């Protein structure tokens with residue numbers, strides 16, 4: 001909420017929250033066994049969270065025949081941004097990918113989120129496509145980025 005509300009039309013943003021931040025949707029997310037949620041701590045305080053999804057391809061042709069791990073969300077609370085917590089998160093994601101023999105890690109990121117895109121590129125992610133993200137009726141473009149994590153299989 002604190003990350004994106006000021007960057008979007010409040011009507012679309014509220015509609016998105018009303019449709020998605022409801023108990024039924026959140027419970028379904030938690031009950032899906034492909035989803036894993038992690039809390040990032042800084043000095044014993046919760047500073048952010050991330051979600052990974054096992055074996056998610058979203059029918060993307062370039063992901064279809066690969067064993068894929070999706071890094072779906074990274075959110076760092078404003079007061080903890082700038083501390084490179086996202087680097088720890090990406091590193092942890094790669095470790096999980098290696099432990100479970102995934103071939104690549106991919107993610108979608110809003111095309112205007114230059115900070116996040118810069119960080120992902122620094123970690124070796126490459127843009128391979130895009131998809132439309134419906135934010136309460138505002139159709140936004142997410143860039144799709146991927147990184148091979150098992151060089152022997154790619």
Ligand SMILES: CC(C)(COP(=O)(O)OP(=O)(O)OC[C@H]1O[C@@H](n2cnc3c(N)ncnc32)[C@H](O)[C@@H]1OP(=O)(O)O)[C@@H](O)C(=O)NCCC(=O)NCCS
Nearest residue numbers: 003074075076081082083084085086109114115116118119
């Ligand atoms: C994007 C986000 C995850 C980054 O997390 P973070 O741990 O605070 O990242 P940091 O600010 O410590 O920056 C890490 C790197 O990005 C660089 N960076 C910071 N601000 C930047 C900007 N505006 N543009 C380009 N690069 C930037 C930093 O210089 C740093 O690079 P370095 O490691 O070479 O020094 C965090 O800002 C966040 O949660 N944002 C809101 C939610 C969001 O956008 N999530 C991503 C959804 S895909």
